[in-house]
Amino acid sequence: MQEHVILVDINDQKIGLMEKMEAHEKALLHRAFSVFIFNKKGELMLQQRAASKYHSPLLWTNTCCSHQRDGESNVNAGRRRLQEEMGFVTDVKEVFSFIYKAPFDNGLTEHEFDHVMIGRYDNEPNINKKEAENYKWMALENVKTDIKENPTIYTEWFKIIFDKSYKKLTHAQSYSS
Numbered sequence: 001m002q003e004h005v006i007l008v009d010i011n012d013q014k015i016g017l018m019e020k021m022e023a024h025e026k027a028l029l030h031r032a033f034s035v036f037i038f039n040k041k042g043e044l045m046l047q048q049r050a051a052s053k054y055h056s057p058l059l060w061t062n063t064c065c066s067h068q069r070d071g072e073s074n075v076n077a078g079r080r081r082l083q084e085e086m087g088f089v090t091d092v093k094e095v096f097s098f099i100y101k102a103p104f105d106n107g108l109t110e111h112e113f114d115h116v117m118i119g120r121y122d123n124e125p126n127i128n129k130k131e132a133e134n135y136k137w138m139a140l141e142n143v144k145t146d147i148k149e150n151p152t153i154y155t156e157w158f159k160i161i162f163d164k165s166y167k168k169l170t171h172a173q174s175y176s177s
Contacts (some may be wrong), residue, residue, distance in 0.1 A: 005030040027109035037063040043137040061155040087126030092119035102156035
């Protein structure tokens with residue numbers, strides 16, 4: 001089954017649908033989301049992408065991310081992918097959005113209107129090995145330091161989110177409890 005993404009303008013208004021790989025090959029702006037799950041200690045759950053991913057395999061990134069389906073709300077999409085990738089469901093809320101563009105060595109480009117959501121979860125995930133290789137909890141300050149010291153082990157979009165939105169994430173994390 002082909003997966004489609006929602007093409008949008010710079011105001012996040014839907015302008016069409018396109019097969020996911022084609023949108024990434026053409027670097028067209030499309031709707032996406034990134035979920036950040038914090039525990040009661042304020043640590044972020046990071047995901048290591050599965051080795052079989054078509055881009056950024058085995059790199060560390062936020063808890064989960066993907067694309068909304070046509071007609072699906074941002075929050076419902078985030079909850080769906082948390083279940084599919086990390087094996088749990090929790091409430092999430094959208095805290096901000098932004099546009100970014102990140103080209104990859106394989107000729108694909110992520111050009112996304114990214115809706116960033118946060119939530120809280122204090123248990124161990126039951127990760128789907130087709131989606132995620134591993135996970136770990138880290139304090140935001142430690143993530144920020146590690147990105148500076150080891151940038152090649154993180155996904156491009158995750159580094160962009162941290163660079164542009166670290167203060168927003170730090171502030172938002174307190175609302176996840």
